Amino acid sequence: MKLKLKIWRQRNSSDKGKFVDYAVDQVNPEMSMLECLDVLNETLIERGEEPVAFEHDCREGICGSCGFMINGVAHGPERATTVCQLTMRHFKDGQELVLEPWRARSFPAIKDLVVDRRSFDRIIEAGGYVSVSTGNAPDGNTIPIGKDVADHAMDAAACIGCGACVAACPNASSALFTGAKISHLGRLPQGQIEQDQRALNMVAQMNIEGFGNCTNIGECTAACPKEIPLEVIATMNRDYRRASRKSHKNHVRSVRPMTEWSNGSKLDIDPHATS
Amino acid sequence: MTLDARIPSGSIDKAWEKTLFDMKLVNPANKRKHTILVIGSGLAGASAAASLGELGYNVRCFCFQDSPRRAHSIAAQGGINAAKNYQNDGDSVYRLFYDTVKGGDFRSREANVYRLAENSVKIIDQCVAQGVPFAREYGGSLANRSFGGALVSRTFYARGQTGQQLLLGAYQALERQIRAGKIKMFPRTEILDIIVIDGQARGLVTRNLITGDLSVHMGDAVVMATGGYGNVYYLSTNAKGSNATAIWRAYKRGALFANPCYTQIHPTCIPVSGDYQSKLTLMSESLRNDGRIWVPKAKGDKRPPNQIPPEDRDYYLERRYPAFGNLVPRDVASRNAKNVCDEGRGVGETGLGVYLDFKDAISRLGEQTIRERYGNLFDMYQRITDEDPYKVPMRIYPAIHYTMGGLWVDYYLQSTIPGLFVAGEANFSDHGANRLGASALMQGLSDGYFIIPYTVGDYLAKAKPGKVDESHPAVREAVVAVQQNIDRLLSIKGKRTVDSFHRELGKIVWEYCGMSRTAQGLEKAIGEIRALREEFWQNVTVPGSGKDLNQSLEKAGRVADFFELAELMCIDARHRNESCGGHFREEYQTAEGEAQRDDEHFSYVAAWGYTGPDSAPALNKEPLEFEYVHPSQRSYK
Amino acid sequence: MSASAIDLQQHAPNFWQSTNGKKIVMAVTGCILFLFLIGHLLGNLLVFAGPERFNSYAEFLHFDGTLLWIARSILIIAVVLHIIATVQLAIRNKKARPVGYSRKKAINSSYASRTMYWSGPIVLAFVIFHLLEFTAGTIHPGTVFIPGDVYHNVVTGFQVWWVSAWYIFALVLLGMHLRHGLWSMFQSFGVPHSLPRERANKRLALVVAVVLIAGYISIPISVLTGLLK
Numbered sequence A: 001m002k003l004k005l006k007i008w009r010q011r012n013s014s015d016k017g018k019f020v021d022y023a024v025d026q027v028n029p030e031m032s033m034l035e036c037l038d039v040l041n042e043t044l045i046e047r048g049e050e051p052v053a054f055e056h057d058c059r060e061g062i063c064g065s066c067g068f069m070i071n072g073v074a075h076g077p078e079r080a081t082t083v084c085q086l087t088m089r090h091f092k093d094g095q096e097l098v099l100e101p102w103r104a105r106s107f108p109a110i111k112d113l114v115v116d117r118r119s120f121d122r123i124i125e126a127g128g129y130v131s132v133s134t135g136n137a138p139d140g141n142t143i144p145i146g147k148d149v150a151d152h153a154m155d156a157a158a159c160i161g162c163g164a165c166v167a168a169c170p171n172a173s174s175a176l177f178t179g180a181k182i183s184h185l186g187r188l189p190q191g192q193i194e195q196d197q198r199a200l201n202m203v204a205q206m207n208i209e210g211f212g213n214c215t216n217i218g219e220c221t222a223a224c225p226k227e228i229p230l231e232v233i234a235t236m237n238r239d240y241r242r243a244s245r246k247s248h249k250n251h252v253r254s255v256r257p258m259t260e261w262s263n264g265s266k267l268d269i270d271p272h273a274t275s
Numbered sequence B: 001m002t003l004d005a006r007i008p009s010g011s012i013d014k015a016w017e018k019t020l021f022d023m024k025l026v027n028p029a030n031k032r033k034h035t036i037l038v039i040g041s042g043l044a045g046a047s048a049a050a051s052l053g054e055l056g057y058n059v060r061c062f063c064f065q066d067s068p069r070r071a072h073s074i075a076a077q078g079g080i081n082a083a084k085n086y087q088n089d090g091d092s093v094y095r096l097f098y099d100t101v102k103g104g105d106f107r108s109r110e111a112n113v114y115r116l117a118e119n120s121v122k123i124i125d126q127c128v129a130q131g132v133p134f135a136r137e138y139g140g141s142l143a144n145r146s147f148g149g150a151l152v153s154r155t156f157y158a159r160g161q162t163g164q165q166l167l168l169g170a171y172q173a174l175e176r177q178i179r180a181g182k183i184k185m186f187p188r189t190e191i192l193d194i195i196v197i198d199g200q201a202r203g204l205v206t207r208n209l210i211t212g213d214l215s216v217h218m219g220d221a222v223v224m225a226t227g228g229y230g231n232v233y234y235l236s237t238n239a240k241g242s243n244a245t246a247i248w249r250a251y252k253r254g255a256l257f258a259n260p261c262y263t264q265i266h267p268t269c270i271p272v273s274g275d276y277q278s279k280l281t282l283m284s285e286s287l288r289n290d291g292r293i294w295v296p297k298a299k300g301d302k303r304p305p306n307q308i309p310p311e312d313r314d315y316y317l318e319r320r321y322p323a324f325g326n327l328v329p330r331d332v333a334s335r336n337a338k339n340v341c342d343e344g345r346g347v348g349e350t351g352l353g354v355y356l357d358f359k360d361a362i363s364r365l366g367e368q369t370i371r372e373r374y375g376n377l378f379d380m381y382q383r384i385t386d387e388d389p390y391k392v393p394m395r396i397y398p399a400i401h402y403t404m405g406g407l408w409v410d411y412y413l414q415s416t417i418p419g420l421f422v423a424g425e426a427n428f429s430d431h432g433a434n435r436l437g438a439s440a441l442m443q444g445l446s447d448g449y450f451i452i453p454y455t456v457g458d459y460l461a462k463a464k465p466g467k468v469d470e471s472h473p474a475v476r477e478a479v480v481a482v483q484q485n486i487d488r489l490l491s492i493k494g495k496r497t498v499d500s501f502h503r504e505l506g507k508i509v510w511e512y513c514g515m516s517r518t519a520q521g522l523e524k525a526i527g528e529i530r531a532l533r534e535e536f537w538q539n540v541t542v543p544g545s546g547k548d549l550n551q552s553l554e555k556a557g558r559v560a561d562f563f564e565l566a567e568l569m570c571i572d573a574r575h576r577n578e579s580c581g582g583h584f585r586e587e588y589q590t591a592e593g594e595a596q597r598d599d600e601h602f603s604y605v606a607a608w609g610y611t612g613p614d615s616a617p618a619l620n621k622e623p624l625e626f627e628y629v630h631p632s633q634r635s636y637k
Numbered sequence C: 001m002s003a004s005a006i007d008l009q010q011h012a013p014n015f016w017q018s019t020n021g022k023k024i025v026m027a028v029t030g031c032i033l034f035l036f037l038i039g040h041l042l043g044n045l046l047v048f049a050g051p052e053r054f055n056s057y058a059e060f061l062h063f064d065g066t067l068l069w070i071a072r073s074i075l076i077i078a079v080v081l082h083i084i085a086t087v088q089l090a091i092r093n094k095k096a097r098p099v100g101y102s103r104k105k106a107i108n109s110s111y112a113s114r115t116m117y118w119s120g121p122i123v124l125a126f127v128i129f130h131l132l133e134f135t136a137g138t139i140h141p142g143t144v145f146i147p148g149d150v151y152h153n154v155v156t157g158f159q160v161w162w163v164s165a166w167y168i169f170a171l172v173l174l175g176m177h178l179r180h181g182l183w184s185m186f187q188s189f190g191v192p193h194s195l196p197r198e199r200a201n202k203r204l205a206l207v208v209a210v211v212l213i214a215g216y217i218s219i220p221i222s223v224l225t226g227l228l229k
């Protein structure tokens, strides 16, 4: 089958960027959206043009690398499916697909369909963990955990950190992502000890990163490839409310969002100097 | 060179304990004065970095993805083994040790494997404490499933996302140390060379994938946890970014490469559907618990599976291996699938596939139970193939999945370059010629949480690496070499894309160094690989510049290394005149077509050393002694 | 893109500065306003009981000035907080996506949820008009405003067709505001629901909103149809 691709091309974060039309002719209904881009890129490279940059790694819907808007929907029309698993049989022959990167101030553009999602790592860094150092753990069966509790925690733990929730949210809010981690850990006895700290710190970081505010619109959960439910947002708000009442403000710390790319030591060798 | 594996003397069950005591410790006050460079944020890398950070060392951690959480470990589905014996079915540390040595077809190092089995128990405890939501029984205790190559039920799992949950646990521990200021994380950073000064590993040359800037990181020790090299085959179950660059550059700097030809073919993957195919999708082996594998008895029987009556079906694994049935180890299952397809009894369009049938399991346990156990795998299968596995049997075919070979390490996980430690799939350590299911996650975490943190300390305390900085000529030399390599790739401006070369390379290696191998086939392969490599350096085209995000350039560098590694794999496979585990040489098989080992001549680790661009690699042998599990013809009948 | 592109709060945001804190305030104030609406409706329905009952009810409302003002100030504070939060969050959300999408498709959200920032302000405008008409009496098209004779004021007020039309329009928007608001309230306040419960609650919110608004609209309608005169 044939497809018209209208793809956002942007050289780098300072470039303005624009849409460019491409026609892809040998599209096989069995191939994935990313394989379709592979085919396009091969032809571009052979023509000496720069291929379309897009993020991907596992191509199994689990690493969370991939993702972009297809005709205004994050990860495309199929529910519970990342673009790497979206097969072309879901589109009609001759259809036009508009591919656009996630757009949010907290996801600065890098190139074409690639954006910088390090703000997510900083939200986890703020408290998305159980503070247990290697070695000091009791036997795994010491604390029994009901099957329903474990399953409930797993539902929230399934988040792959892809960013589709932010992309789909009219307010560019990261409530679903943050709520998912808070819920995952908060539902398990091991995580409950730090529940207050976690809520305060992660919410603080999420705010400092400049994400929008959740007005409970619900686009996020529909775009989420792991179908994380809105319940996790309520859980986050509950934990935050409880924690604020107890007021641990003095403990709340948050890190500076950084958008430049540090290379560690700056190199004072001229690599081009022939040795 | 003589290889000293530093295996502790004395009885094996005390060996690790004794070693721990013999190790020198670093004064807590001095720990923060040491910088340790950890390459990789997978299970092995993240767990090592986090644990080292907790101990107080200064850690710098690198990964090429945009976040450490995306490391390829995330894709592991089935589960992780541990000798907990929660099921009271007679499991024990010793049995896990035994199964792993036997599963590895007696080509692994007993002492390492025993330590792995010991640590397995602590891993589960650690992960539970981190909040990993393992599957539970209604009573609240941890649940288990069985896995290939074992008769006990010792595999812990979190739905079909075990690797994801374990990695997120390690990732969260890593982030906690980043917050504590003990770890500095460098995502989107690729290691392009390691810097060796006075024979010790002291630094890295890195390229920032966004800005293209090269930079140098100096440290007192380097931990390499960069994963496997299955992507040599182009089509594999590995993530697209998985690569051999870091270990290959280490090899060229003097680290030995052990058993490169030991690669694992996974029996249950979704068959190839076309030549645009970019990777292969694994269907977790755990499916073999409840799924029955069969093909039609008659050649070219093209009836739809549901219309083929039982008497016309050949459940070949159950027939040939009554004891283990569908749960035989991976190499055996894969080879049998290949054989029935070669006989022309394969199913599906291409004839390269066999059925994995859940009909009986569903009627026995009910659809709900099956959905609970494998729901997300079934969904994934349906998403890709558009077939409903609850109704029609799955079609599966073997695919390259794991590489047992890797950089040679001693009992302390140190390579032949002092100060260069190797963890996880990147080293060759524990799986011999074949890995049992659910033991790679175990090994990665054992290395990272419970071995590296001690052995690195021991090295620092004994070797006392002195101060070095960027002014050293070795640093300059490395940086210039890296830059020249990049410039060269960009300047060729030929006609063919990197992927087209990679695909062709993959076909060669799969054909001649895949599921079964022959001496002349490997000979042929080596010739073809060299020719193709020649063409690559004449005719590849890499658009764009080295000054920004350039994914073609990244690929080109990796494929260039795959060419050289592929050749070494074939050389190793050609030299090993026996069949063992994943390495099946058609010349060496029993009457029933089982792998025929030659313990008299090949009971050793083949560790290859780099001798220069155009000279043959040097073979070093580490003899393997088996005091506890005595080599026997593996039988799963 | 440099770090300065994000306006940094050096210290962590406190309850009011955090989006979640503001949302909790909105939920609480929204709830207060909702409760008022119920009470107010019940009172207003007395209009069907005839001039005497209705006027005496209004009188009763006014019999104690301090109590009245306490009630009023609670309402005023609620509305003010509700609005301040709204405006601040709205500004924040605009900033959160500086570059918009060329096309964006909604796949899971109600029209009401996406138009809260319209329905709200229109309701505000309505309330102001409403106060001027019935409480202050400064604008009272149709006939003269008779302080105390609330029944007269209401009925004559609604006999002017466009007044009724404007009421009905505003009330429908208020209904939409509540349709989303009433559910959203629980979410923001932090009352986790399983998915089925969530769906049930959304339906409940819809029903409550419809009933409430129907109740209100019944008054102008009955006046226009001459039921009330």
Ligand SMILES: Cc1cc2nc3c(=O)[nH]c(=O)nc-3n(C[C@H](O)[C@H](O)[C@H](O)COP(=O)(O)OP(=O)(O)OC[C@H]3O[C@@H](n4cnc5c(N)ncnc54)[C@H](O)[C@@H]3O)c2cc1C
Pocket: B039, B040, B041, B042, B043, B044, B045, B062, B063, B064, B065, B068, B070, B071, B072, B073, B074, B075, B076, B077, B078, B079, B080, B162, B163, B189, B190, B191, B192, B225, B226, B227, B228, B237, B238, B239, B242, B243, B245, B246, B282, B284, B401, B402, B423, B424, B425, B426, B437, B438, B439, B440, B441, B442, B444
């Ligand atoms: C589909 C699939 C399913 C699997 N299921 C199971 C299972 O059920 N049970 C089991 O036990 N095992 C399983 N395995 C095997 C197991 O997942 C891997 O062996 C294991 O995760 C390897 O972990 P690692 O930490 O060694 O490497 P990885 O997880 O691959 O991590 C490699 C890290 O190194 C970094 N890196 C690599 N090269 C460079 C470079 N040049 N510069 C900078 N950084 C670099 C990467 O960014 C990454 O962070 C599975 C494997 C696959 C492919």
Ligand code: HEM
Pocket: A214, A215, A216, C023, C024, C026, C027, C028, C029, C030, C031, C033, C034, C037, C082, C083, C086, C116, C117, C119, C120, C121, C123, C124, C177, C178, C180, C181, C182, C184, C185, C186, C188, C189
């Ligand atoms: C009778 C008057 C009003 C009532 C009963 C009311 C009720 C509510 C309720 C219950 C919510 C849900 C709060 C939450 O999601 O936590 C809400 C949200 C909202 N209100 Fe009102 N409100 C009223 C007036 C107003 C006014 C005058 C404005 C604007 C000037 C306004 C703007 C909003 C906005 C924008 C939201 C959505 C924001 C969000 O959900 O986070 N409302 N309202």
Ligand code: HEM
Pocket: C040, C044, C058, C059, C061, C062, C072, C075, C123, C127, C130, C131, C134, C135, C150, C154, C167, C171, C174, C216, C217, C219, C220
């Ligand atoms: C058909 C619908 C309505 C009718 C007939 C009505 C009628 C009245 C009347 C007669 C008064 C004056 C009471 C007095 O001064 O004694 C009043 C006051 C008021 N109304 Fe309404 N009302 C209606 C709808 C609403 C709505 C939808 C709101 C809010 C969104 C509202 C908010 C108020 C407020 C705030 C006051 C002032 C109360 C006070 O005196 O403090 N009304 N209304």
Ligand code: SF4
Pocket: A158, A159, A160, A161, A162, A163, A164, A165, A166, A176, A177, A180, A220, A223, A224, A225, A226, A227, A228
């Ligand atoms: S919540 Fe869903 S959409 Fe958001 S990051 Fe996680 S997986 Fe992606």
Ligand code: F3S
Pocket: A168, A169, A170, A171, A172, A173, A174, A175, A176, A213, A214, A215, A216, A217, A218, A219, A220, A221, A230, A233
């Ligand atoms: S779409 Fe946005 S508004 Fe909230 S419910 Fe989802 S984050």
Ligand code: FES
Pocket: A055, A056, A057, A058, A059, A060, A061, A062, A063, A064, A065, A066, A067, A082, A083, A084, A085
């Ligand atoms: S590439 Fe990993 S989720 Fe799509």
